[in-house]
Amino acid sequence: MIADRINAATRRVPSWTLYILSPLPALWWLWQGLTGGLGVEPIKALEHALGEFALQLLVVGLCITPLRRFAGVNLLRFRRAVGLIAFFYVLLHLLVWLVLDVQIPAQIWADIVKRPYITVGMAGFALLIPLALSSNNLSVRRLGGLRWRQLHRLTYAAVLLGALHFVMLAKGFQIEPLVYLIAVLGLLALRLPALDTMSRRRLRG
Amino acid sequence: MALRWKGTLKDRDVTDEALWLNRRALLGGAAGLGLMGIAGGARAAEGDLEPNSWEEITSYNNYYEFGTGKDDPARYAERLTIAPWTVRIDGLVDRPGDYAFEDILSKMTLEERLYRFRCVEAWSMVVPWTGFELADLLELAGVQSSAKYVAFETVLNRDEMPGTAYRVLDWPYVEGLRLDEAMHPLTIMATGIYGKDIPKQNGAPLRLVVPWKYGFKSIKSVVRITLTDSEPPTAWNKANAREYGFYSNVNPEVSHPRWSQATERRIGGGLFAARQDTLPFNGYGDEVAGLYAGMDLSTYF
Numbered sequence A: 001m002i003a004d005r006i007n008a009a010t011r012r013v014p015s016w017t018l019y020i021l022s023p024l025p026a027l028w029w030l031w032q033g034l035t036g037g038l039g040v041e042p043i044k045a046l047e048h049a050l051g052e053f054a055l056q057l058l059v060v061g062l063c064i065t066p067l068r069r070f071a072g073v074n075l076l077r078f079r080r081a082v083g084l085i086a087f088f089y090v091l092l093h094l095l096v097w098l099v100l101d102v103q104i105p106a107q108i109w110a111d112i113v114k115r116p117y118i119t120v121g122m123a124g125f126a127l128l129i130p131l132a133l134s135s136n137n138l139s140v141r142r143l144g145g146l147r148w149r150q151l152h153r154l155t156y157a158a159v160l161l162g163a164l165h166f167v168m169l170a171k172g173f174q175i176e177p178l179v180y181l182i183a184v185l186g187l188l189a190l191r192l193p194a195l196d197t198m199s200r201r202r203l204r205g
Numbered sequence B: 001m002a003l004r005w006k007g008t009l010k011d012r013d014v015t016d017e018a019l020w021l022n023r024r025a026l027l028g029g030a031a032g033l034g035l036m037g038i039a040g041g042a043r044a045a046e047g048d049l050e051p052n053s054w055e056e057i058t059s060y061n062n063y064y065e066f067g068t069g070k071d072d073p074a075r076y077a078e079r080l081t082i083a084p085w086t087v088r089i090d091g092l093v094d095r096p097g098d099y100a101f102e103d104i105l106s107k108m109t110l111e112e113r114l115y116r117f118r119c120v121e122a123w124s125m126v127v128p129w130t131g132f133e134l135a136d137l138l139e140l141a142g143v144q145s146s147a148k149y150v151a152f153e154t155v156l157n158r159d160e161m162p163g164t165a166y167r168v169l170d171w172p173y174v175e176g177l178r179l180d181e182a183m184h185p186l187t188i189m190a191t192g193i194y195g196k197d198i199p200k201q202n203g204a205p206l207r208l209v210v211p212w213k214y215g216f217k218s219i220k221s222v223v224r225i226t227l228t229d230s231e232p233p234t235a236w237n238k239a240n241a242r243e244y245g246f247y248s249n250v251n252p253e254v255s256h257p258r259w260s261q262a263t264e265r266r267i268g269g270g271l272f273a274a275r276q277d278t279l280p281f282n283g284y285g286d287e288v289a290g291l292y293a294g295m296d297l298s299t300y301f
Helices: A002-011 A016-021 A023-035 A042-071 A076-102 A105-114 A116-133 A137-143 A145-152 A154-169 A175-189 A193-204 B017-032 B054-059 B072-079 B101-107 B134-141 B179-183 B235-239 B285-292
Strands: B086-091 B097-100 B111-118 B123-133 B149-154 B174-178 B188-193 B207-209 B222-228 B263-266
Touching: A016 A076, A023 A042, A042 A076, A042 A154, A042 A175, A076 A105, A076 A116, A105 A116, A116 A145, A116 A154, A137 A145, A145 A154, A154 A175, B054 B123, B054 B188, B086 B101, B086 B134, B097 B101, B097 B134, B101 B134, B111 B207, B123 B134, B123 B207, B134 B179, B134 B188, B134 B222, B149 B179, B174 B179, B179 B285
Parallel strands: B086 B222, B123 B263
Antiparallel strands: B086 B097, B111 B123, B123 B188, B149 B174, B149 B222, B188 B207
């Protein structure tokens, strides 16, 4: 079965390999931006590349539990790494926006409160902060498994806000951001209690 | 009547990019030595403008009929058939009809205009256009006294325009000007950049350029011009009336709902380019502010 093969192939891959590899896309885009590879407006290109990659990682993170439930593919051991790397890409996206794009502190604050798509994006980022801070074994022990899991359901809201942020900044009617939003909504729907208990029953049965 | 508007630099007809930049350096050096008084009487502040490079102007475009990515037009616009090309001029004109592009060109006086170009997305360029005044073209067709507005339409050839597979906008792209805006000597139909034929991604074979308005008003690849007595619909206004008004004059005081218009970034400054202040009417206030006397520009944005 494919699921078994994937499980066997990834069993020996330590999750730290993801952390080692994670800076490579950012460094590649930075290099491209400095050497003209991102075109004549590298600031926006870098900002968009980082933001979209962050959203993709968040979507990957949302896939891990359903993959195990519905397909038997177990990638749970990579979930923390995927989530943390996604957080760092959101942070880089935000920093490029602050430092290279907007540049003017007074305008940054005005944008956050006045521009709904930025408000939504910032809210999503804010929700990710406690999750990143508690993504360690010590926090799981301190909070206890149940409370830790409850806290980390904030991911759902954060990813939804991220996808919404993308939809809201598009000019005109564009397909790509809507595809992300629909994917996120679908992945969140898989968490609805009805589907959830159904899948558990099936696995137990 | 061509050549109504005089920039501070003259005789630039059909100058290629290398010569342009070379002469700019000479002028700059001469000015630095105090041998020339370039600043005196500069209109539309043309004297301090440095044009963007050919590569910048032709690789970073918004032309959604070819895709929403900035590099999509440069990638896909080559497919567009631009010869033969006719412009239908109709509505409230004395001589309505299909005007062949070559016939139009043969009757127009081409001149170079170095204009700031400000996109509603808060980036900007400086473009050395070649073109003719729209007023001359309208006079060719004979504007009737009842005409109050001018409507424009972009070519819609779905086979050659992959972006039109998606209803990003209500195709074809349409734009409009009030007649006095259209007749203003700053308003041109551009047919070239740096003295070369205008590339397809920039709106070949002829496009509108209205330098004091956001770039989306300067409609590309025009196939139809209609004189009307009522305000014509415009593509972005139809898509989102709250964000894109009919006038869309560059105005640092009036924010786009999703981003500030107070500043802009010149294309070409690299990863650490600083923002600069956006000028009212994109720096052409002396010439055009009078067109809007008595109008509340935050209402008529």
